[in-house]
Amino acid sequence: MARTLSPSRITTETIHYDANRIRRDMAVRKIGKIGLLLNPIFTYFFLWAPILLLVIFSFNDSRSVSTWRGFTLRWYNNIFNDIVGTEARFSTGLMLNALGNSLFVGIIATIIATIIGTAVALSLARGNYPGKRFVDSLLYLPVVIPEITQGVSLLIFFNVLFDFMSTVTGQRAQFGFGTIIIAHVAFNISYVAIVVRARLADMNPRLEEAARDLGANEWQTFWRITFPLILPGVISGALLAFTLSLDDFVITFFTSGVGTTTLPVFVYGLLKLSVTPEINAISTLILVVSTVLIGISMLIQGRNATRL
Amino acid sequence: MRQVDVELRNVVKAFPTRHESGQLVAVDNVSLEIYRGEFFALLGPSGCGKTTTLRMIAGFEDATSGEILIRGQAVQNVPPFHRPVNTVFQDYALFPHMTVLENVMFGLEMEGVSKKEARKRAQEALEMVRLHQAEDRRPRQLSGGQQQRVALARALVKKPAVLLLDEPLGALDLKLRKALQYELAALQETLGITFIYVTHDQEEAMTMADRIAVMNAGRVLQVGTPEEIYETPATEFVADFIGETNFLRGDILEVNNPFAQVCLDETLTIKAAFNDQALTSGSRVTVAIRPEKVNLFSATGPVKYADGTNESPEEHRELLLRDPDINLVRGRVLRANYIGTDTRYVVSIGQNQQLVARVQNYGLRSDTTFHIDQEVYIFWDAEHSRVLTE
């Protein structure tokens, strides 16, 4: 089309619509739109459908895990009242004991991981030392390497350590709460550090300078300025760590000993016999608790993101 | 001899760059003396090293070499919280988790002042900046101008010997900035505290400061009162950065006191003042002339006087040329822009030179307005054309 300002050339001919082309383009656009819509639907379907099935069948009034026979709270009732059909291995006492173990490990591991993780984040954000970038990249290692690798490597590590210790002291240490907690701390440090560091990165470094300018030393600056401002990050990091600790199966499986069964390991033990509706019920309860904790963690992060 | 509050002696700051060998010299051999009680402006374009200089005085950066003295004491190893200076940060850096009052009290609490006393003094400081009614609010609930005043109160409540301000009005809109400029200058005068004020806005520096240091590329090019800087700029950069200036290139023909003869081209030689006593004939120089120092009159029509008498352009020219310290050249108007208080003319002179002239508007009298292609005479005092050294 000629691009000219000469009036004689401006005629209706120069504006020519190709109806076929428009129709074709509109069709392509429609397909594109449908594609965009289907994409999240498929993604969420594969992500959530199995979980949804699990939840639904935990309320199914039948032992069958494939056909729906009506709504019941029987399985929830059962797991808290020690009534579990033919499965002799199950008892509410054992389950509550496993839950207690999970909480104990979770709380201790979370406290330790939160303190160390926060310190790591501070050192990475504020420190200036050789090898900082290396430490920084190592931080993501536990997030990306497979859990099974971590589990096996910890198992080997503890065995080597115990061998060495027994040759020195003559006493052999046992797998138990100690090893589980150390393992949980090891992977949780990364998660806490990543969350806290994101928070620190959002923080205006001038705030700390302003505090020092106004007469605060490093200690006062940390407790009066830095800590209150990163606290939401620390809390949400801790909640994340606690959740991961409660949910962890693989690493715990490799590092636990006699009498230190956590809830996920306990559930796995039940599964070895058969999939029962009670397992669905327990899994649903774990899911609810985890979702609530993660939800709170995200809420704290989100609500305070705009405050700095 | 006035007392010196802050002294910089050959201060250099080099930052390492990503490439191992390289370094960025942000502050390059700066020496300054800032007197007690003065309003001192550090003026220069963005990235010239103003903030870095201020941060070294505050103690947030260590000088690579050189010395900084505050009230005669070298402060190399003194941490920020022990220096008798306070800072108003560019982005205010108010503590978001504290109320306005808590922000202002913070510095006093760090000194060990009792809570009750700190509260009283903080409230007084907020009253001084007229923000006492907002003391329970959080910083983010305040407007930019209010936040700026909280930052000021927070620093001033510490009664520092020297207050450092880093573009404190930079984030505000023009009207508010103007209002706060006068407010700040007045406050400084009543308190008598030394202010070191960083800005890239030459007008702001001119209005507020007692003395100005003009910086470029890490160096201080000139230190002086606003008048000295404006009237006798030391370098081309200073002349260009502060206000509008004509730059004419030429060769020195002759150096007489007090003026040098500068040949701009074969048809055009002017007289110009100079600072550099080592100036010799033959050297290539730049001459700076402020547009508002230049006067025009028509070369074709009569020159009218207020009493109603007239004079021909030739008569007027003869009259002016009786003064030996005047430059008078003929030219032709190339462009005219009416800009309210005055009109800006671009006039061609000599063979191929241009000169900008600003003529104040006295209403629309025909003999003070000129049209394009009009032949005119341009004249100015020789002392207003200055030979620059570079």
Ligand SMILES: Nc1ncnc2c1ncn2[C@@H]1O[C@H](COP(=O)(O)OP(=O)(O)O)[C@@H](O)[C@H]1O
């Ligand atoms: N911490 C730093 N690390 C590296 N370079 C810096 C640092 N701070 C400032 N610079 C550089 O030093 C120069 C001067 O910066 P600055 O003092 O902030 O300038 P101004 O305040 O005049 O705009 C700039 O080129 C800037 O990029």
Ligand SMILES: [Mg+2]
């Ligand atoms: Mg700056």
